[in-house]
Amino acid sequence: MLQTAPGLPVLRKSVGAIGALVLIALGAGPAVADDAAPGLTLGRIAPIDGVKPGSSFEVPVTFTNTGTEAVDKIWLSYSVTRGLGHTELPSNCVRYEVASFDEAPSSSDAVCEFDQTVKPGVVYSPEKPLSLKALDHALYDDLRVVVSTYENGPGDGASQPVRGTGPAVKLVERPDAAPAGAGSSAHPDWDAAEVAVTAANTADFQVTADRLKGRVGDTVPLKVTFTNAGPAWVLRDLGTPVTQVLIKMPAGTTVTKGNGFCDSVAAGRYACGTSQSWVDEGDGETYTFKLKINKVVSGAKGSVALAGEPRPFDKNKANDTTDILLDTAGGGSTGGDNSTGGDGSTSSTGGTGSTGSTGSTGGSGTSSAGSSGSAGGSTTAGDSSTTGSSGTSTSTDGDLASTGSGSALPIAAAAAGALAAGTGAVLMVRRRAARR
Incomplete structure (x- = not known):
C-alpha cells in the first residue's frame, strides 16, 4: 500500500510512543528499547x-x-x-x-x-x-x-x-x-x-487592452490581458502572484463593474493579480471591466503596465505597457498627450469581497490569487513553490463604482498603493526567494 x-x-511512531508511556504508567514497560x-x-x-x-x-x-x-x-x-x-x-x-x-x-x-x-x-x-x-x-x-x-x-x-x-x-x-x-x-x-x-531560458510577459468606443452615457466593456508568450513557463513562490498588472482608466469614465482579481488602489486605478503562482507558456489572465462614459475629456487616455518587479528572464520590455484609448461619438479619440482632465470625482470604491476567480479567465489553475502584495518578481527558484493572496477586491456585482482620474500619478505610486492595500497572505516561503 x-x-x-x-x-x-x-x-504512527508518535502514537506508539504514547502507548509506551501508557504501558509504563501501568507498570508494564515495552519489552524492546527504542x-x-x-x-x-x-x-x-x-x-x-x-x-x-x-x-x-x-x-x-x-x-x-x-x-x-x-x-x-x-x-x-x-x-x-x-x-x-x-x-x-x-x-x-x-x-x-x-x-x-x-x-x-x-x-x-x-x-x-x-x-x-x-x-x-x-x-x-x-x-x-x-x-x-x-x-x-x-x-x-x-x-x-x-x-x-x-x-x-x-x-x-x-x-x-x-x-x-x-x-x-x-x-x-x-x-x-x-x-x-x-x-x-x-x-x-x-x-x-x-x-x-x-x-538558461526566457519568458516574454506582455499586456494588451481593448480600444473603447461609445457615446457619453454609454456603458462599454473593457478587456485587459496579461500573457506569457514564453518560451518558458514561470513559477513563483507559494502564495505569490506571478506579476501584477496596473491599470489606469481613461479620465471621464467610471468603473461600474470591476474584476475579482483586481483591487482598487486609487481613483480609477487598479492592481490585478494572477490566479496561481505560476503561468504556463502561452497562458495568462484576462481582466474584464465595465466603464460608463461620463463625458469627453480632451487628450485623456488610460494605461496598462506590468508592475516594476525585476524580471531578468523577460528581455522584451516594449510590450510591458500599452494605452487604453477611448473613442467617443462626436468627440473623436481621447488618446493623445495624456493631459489631465476628468469629471472631478475623488473617491474610489473597490468592494470588500474576497478575491476570487469571478470575472477572470485564463490563468493556470482554479485557486485565486489576490492582486495586493508584492508580485515576488525579485525572487528566484529558491528554498522550498502557489498563489498570491490578497486583501479586499473590487466589487464584481456592479453595486459600487470607481471613477477614472485624469491626473498622471506615476505607475510606481500605483504599485505602492497596491502593496499598502493588500494583506499579502503568503502561505509559505519557497526556496526560490533567494534566486529570482
Whole structure:
C-alpha cells in the first residue's frame, strides 16, 4: 500500500510512543528499547544552475543510515515540476504524472526501490545517478528528493505507474564520503531535500487592452490581458502572484463593474493579480471591466503596465505597457498627450469581497490569487513553490463604482498603493526567494 506523505510514519511512531508511556504508567514497560532504530539522512545536493533547455543532467544523491540497525530495503523518489522530465528509468523505478491541484503545480514523480541491506554508519548512492532533462519551457523548477524505509508514492491525482525499461540500478557504498552524524535527520525513517533547478531560458510577459468606443452615457466593456508568450513557463513562490498588472482608466469614465482579481488602489486605478503562482507558456489572465462614459475629456487616455518587479528572464520590455484609448461619438479619440482632465470625482470604491476567480479567465489553475502584495518578481527558484493572496477586491456585482482620474500619478505610486492595500497572505516561503 503506497503511503501518500512522508509524515505519516512519524504520526504512527508518535502514537506508539504514547502507548509506551501508557504501558509504563501501568507498570508494564515495552519489552524492546527504542534505541535500536533505523535512521536515514540525505547528503547535501547543490542547486543546479544554467541548464540548457533540451539538455540532460544527472542528480548526485547520497545518504547515510544514521541509525543503529541495518535497513533491509529503501526507496528513493524524485519529484520534478513541469519544466523538467525524466529520461529512461531503471526497471526498479516507476514513474507517475501528477496533475496540478489546489495551489500546487503539476509534477512528474519517479520512485525507485532498492531491495538490499543498508548498514548503519555507511554512505550509499545509486551506482548510476538518476538523469533528468530540461524541457523547452524550463526556467525556474523544483526537484524534491526523498529517501525512506517505505514506499513513498504520490497521492490522489496521480496517473497509473509506468515501470522503467532500463537496466536495474543497485546501491553502492561510498567509503570516500563523510557519513552524516547520528540524529541528523528529524525523522528516522525518511529524509527529504529541495533542490532549485534554473534553466538558461526566457519568458516574454506582455499586456494588451481593448480600444473603447461609445457615446457619453454609454456603458462599454473593457478587456485587459496579461500573457506569457514564453518560451518558458514561470513559477513563483507559494502564495505569490506571478506579476501584477496596473491599470489606469481613461479620465471621464467610471468603473461600474470591476474584476475579482483586481483591487482598487486609487481613483480609477487598479492592481490585478494572477490566479496561481505560476503561468504556463502561452497562458495568462484576462481582466474584464465595465466603464460608463461620463463625458469627453480632451487628450485623456488610460494605461496598462506590468508592475516594476525585476524580471531578468523577460528581455522584451516594449510590450510591458500599452494605452487604453477611448473613442467617443462626436468627440473623436481621447488618446493623445495624456493631459489631465476628468469629471472631478475623488473617491474610489473597490468592494470588500474576497478575491476570487469571478470575472477572470485564463490563468493556470482554479485557486485565486489576490492582486495586493508584492508580485515576488525579485525572487528566484529558491528554498522550498502557489498563489498570491490578497486583501479586499473590487466589487464584481456592479453595486459600487470607481471613477477614472485624469491626473498622471506615476505607475510606481500605483504599485505602492497596491502593496499598502493588500494583506499579502503568503502561505509559505519557497526556496526560490533567494534566486529570482
